[in-house]
Amino acid sequence: MKRSFLHSPFSTFVTLVTGLIVLLGYFIDFEMLRELRFRFLQWGVILAAVALMLGVFNLLRVHWSRLRESPAKAVYSFMFFVGFVLSLSVGGLLGIQNSLNRALVDYVIVPIEASLFVVILVTLIYALTRLLQNRLSVFNFVFLATIILSLLSSIPLLGIEIPFLHGRDSLLSLAFRVLGTAGVRGLLLGVALGSVITGIRVLFGLDRPYGE
Amino acid sequence: MTFELPFLELLGGAVGVLLTLLVFSYLLGDHFLVRLIFYGYVGLMAGYAVLLSFNSVIYPLLFQPLLRDPVGGAIQIAVPLVLSGLLLFKVSTRFSILGNLSLAFLVGVGLAALIGGAIQGTLVPQISAVISPFDLAQASLAAQDRISVIVQGFLILFGTVVTLSYFHYGARPRASGPPRRLEWIETLGWMGQFFIAIALGLIFAGLLKAGFVALVERARTLLDFVNLIQQGF
Numbered sequence: 001m002k003r004s005f006l007h008s009p010f011s012t013f014v015t016l017v018t019g020l021i022v023l024l025g026y027f028i029d030f031e032m033l034r035e036l037r038f039r040f041l042q043w044g045v046i047l048a049a050v051a052l053m054l055g056v057f058n059l060l061r062v063h064w065s066r067l068r069e070s071p072a073k074a075v076y077s078f079m080f081f082v083g084f085v086l087s088l089s090v091g092g093l094l095g096i097q098n099s100l101n102r103a104l105v106d107y108v109i110v111p112i113e114a115s116l117f118v119v120i121l122v123t124l125i126y127a128l129t130r131l132l133q134n135r136l137s138v139f140n141f142v143f144l145a146t147i148i149l150s151l152l153s154s155i156p157l158l159g160i161e162i163p164f165l166h167g168r169d170s171l172l173s174l175a176f177r178v179l180g181t182a183g184v185r186g187l188l189l190g191v192a193l194g195s196v197i198t199g200i201r202v203l204f205g206l207d208r209p210y211g212e
Numbered sequence: 213m214t215f216e217l218p219f220l221e222l223l224g225g226a227v228g229v230l231l232t233l234l235v236f237s238y239l240l241g242d243h244f245l246v247r248l249i250f251y252g253y254v255g256l257m258a259g260y261a262v263l264l265s266f267n268s269v270i271y272p273l274l275f276q277p278l279l280r281d282p283v284g285g286a287i288q289i290a291v292p293l294v295l296s297g298l299l300l301f302k303v304s305t306r307f308s309i310l311g312n313l314s315l316a317f318l319v320g321v322g323l324a325a326l327i328g329g330a331i332q333g334t335l336v337p338q339i340s341a342v343i344s345p346f347d348l349a350q351a352s353l354a355a356q357d358r359i360s361v362i363v364q365g366f367l368i369l370f371g372t373v374v375t376l377s378y379f380h381y382g383a384r385p386r387a388s389g390p391p392r393r394l395e396w397i398e399t400l401g402w403m404g405q406f407f408i409a410i411a412l413g414l415i416f417a418g419l420l421k422a423g424f425v426a427l428v429e430r431a432r433t434l435l436d437f438v439n440l441i442q443q444g445f
Contacts, residue, residue: 011316018320026328043292044321049269076251077388102304107224114426115235121423139409146413182371183411190379192334199327
């Protein structure tokens with residue numbers, strides 16, 4: 001099969017060169033590298049914005065075809081277009097600071113988002129009850145106990161403060177601060193190490209998420 | 213019947229209350245109206261995403277230099293303009309290959325930013341924070357405080373190490389049975405699960421608290437609207 005020059009080795013080379021220049025710009029204090037890093041990052045930001053627009057364009061295309069070909073789902077796609085045109089016309093033509101745009105945010109977007117968060121809350125509580133229905137392992141017990149104690153310690157019940165539970169200097173607060181910090185720090189370091197390793201693998205072409 | 217309140221506020225309040233109740237109704241089951249709201253919401257967000265990327269990135273970085281100085285600006289934006297143009301080919305199935313160059317550039321820059329950010333933004337500060345309790349420069353602290361800080365520092369260091377050990381997947385082949393991790397790493401990883409359970413429990417509790425705050429805010433909005441109606445009529 002004939003391979004275009006834009007296929008793998010060339011793309012990998014471009015990724016490697018741009019990635020290394022930007023990466024070296026982070027750690028080596030050299031004027032030209034710093035300037036190149038700044039330029040490449042700026043171009044990357046522009047490309048990311050264009051990619052986002054392409055993504056939205058693709059979404060529009062999908063909904064447009066559904067509007068024409070699938071009568072059962074057309075009404076949902078129509079609603080999608082209503083929302084899209086509304087935000088573009090109100091935010092784009094009248095401006096972000098316009099009172100109508102602020103009303104759209106306050107009376108449409110915020111209620112939907114806050115209500116969705118409440119739906120998530122109910123889902124989380126349901127997930128907790130499912131956890132209780134299953135056999136409790138020692139780690140599940142620690143997880144549940146942490147949640148219950150953390151919730152109890154956040155608000156004094158009936159205005160009564162228990163020395164062990166409430167307050168910044170309470171024993172529970174200190175325990176959570178130390179043990180929680182250790183756990184979160186371990187998780188953060190694990191995520192960061194994983195990101196660095198995955199990044200290096202893609203940078204050197206061992207993995208190719210951008211097509212063959 | 214007279215309205216003493218601004219019409220927009222009343223109408224907006226009614227829309228907000230209606231949307232809140234409809235989204236809450238999703239808890240009883242998926243239905244036509246709530247799906248309409250979700251699709252409309254996705255459309256709104258897509259529109260805002262386009263607006264945001266145009267106003268904050270594309271206009272100031274691509275168009276403004278050209279408007280300020282047509283010749284110098286054209287030179288300045290030539291490369292990103294060509295790369296952006298090539299990226300547009302990704303929409304076409306036939307010419308999508310032409311967009312690979314831009315995508316490769318974007319992946320390279322993105323990865324470098326990810327690696328640089330992970331090292332400078334997470335690894336270095338977190339490792340420094342693990343080390344700092346043992347810093348001798350803190351000798352100015354009172355002896356009792358110093359001991360307390362060092363004990364806490366040891367606990368955090370231990371917790372961090374055992375948590376990290378849990379994610380160590382290097383297993384050795386065995387003559388009998390499947391490959392297993394070394395015994396001491398297995399033990400450290402087992403202890404690490406306690407710290408992970410506590411950390412995840414705290415994160416979960418934080419999410420629950422934020423959810424309760426949202427619930428209280430929604431309930432208050434509903435009550436405010438009822439009061440508004442009572443005052444308005």
